[in-house]
Amino acid sequence: MSFSEKVVLITGGANGFGQATGARLAGEGAHVVLADIEEEAGRETADAIGAEFVHCDVRDPEASLAAVDFAVREFGGLDVAFLNAGISTGCGLVETFDLELYRRAMQVNLDGVVFGINAAVPAMRRRGGGSIVATASLAGLTAVPFDPIYAANKHGVVGLVRSAGPVYALESIRVNAICPGFADTRIIDGFKAGLESEGIPIIEVDHVVDGIVDLMASPDSGVCHFVQAGHEPQEFRFRNIPGPRDN
C-alpha cells in the first residue's frame, strides 16, 4: 500500500509512537493530522514534519468527531486512523488505588479507542474503505502483575479490535491492534533504568513504527500484531477455545 496522498489521523501524535509514525508517513507523501492534548508539542511536531495539528482529548467523544471532521475538511476524507493516545496508569488495585487515576487510564486507553472508531468509520465509509490501527500493548496479550489496570484496558482494546475487525471488514474498513513491548518513549521513563538493569531489551521506536505501518497496510482485519525486541513484528495467534459440544 502506498501512503502517498492518503489522509492519516494520529491520536497521541505529539510524542512517541504517534510522532514517529506521523513523520514516517508524511515522508511517504501522506497528509497527516496529529491530534493530541499537548498543543505546543503537537504544533511543533506538525510544523517539523509538514503535518496539521488538531487539539483533541480522546476521552471526549465529541473531540474525536471534531478531529475526524478537521481531517476531512483539510484533506477531503479519511483513509487511516491511528488510535494511539495512551498513558500509564499510576494506579494499583488496593493500597495505591485512586479512583481519579483509574477513570483517567480507562478513559484514555480504552474509551479513546472506542470513540476513535466511532468517529472514523462513517468518514471511511464515505471513502469506500480505510484502515484503523489501535495501539494496545503486549500488556493486552499477557499478564502484567505490576500494573493490572493497564493490562485491563489494553486487553479491552485487544477484545474490541478482534470483535470489530470482521464486522467492518465487510465494508473494506480494517480494524487491527499493534501490541508493542517496552519501547523507548517517555512512557517508560519511570522504570527504564530498572528494565536496563534487569537486562530487558528496550525496543527502538523505529522498529515499532515498522510494525505499525505494515499493519496499516495489511489486508487483515481483527488481528493483533506484537512488536518485541529481536523479532520481526508479527501476528499473535490466539488459541480457539473448544466448542460447547466438543469432547
Ligand SMILES: NC(=O)c1ccc[n+]([C@@H]2O[C@H](COP(=O)([O-])OP(=O)(O)OC[C@H]3O[C@@H](n4cnc5c(N)ncnc54)[C@H](O)[C@@H]3O)[C@@H](O)[C@H]2O)c1
Ligand atoms: N512505549 C512503550 O513501551 C509502549 C508499549 C506498549 C504500548 N504503548 C502504548 O503506545 C501508545 C503511545 O505511547 P508512547 O509510548 O508513544 O508514549 P508518549 O507519552 O510518548 O505518547 C503518548 C501521547 O498520547 C497523548 N495523550 C495522552 N492523553 C491524551 C488524551 N486524553 N487525548 C489525546 N492525547 C493524549 C500524550 O500527550 C502523548 O503525546 C500508548 O497507547 C501506550 O499505552 C507504549
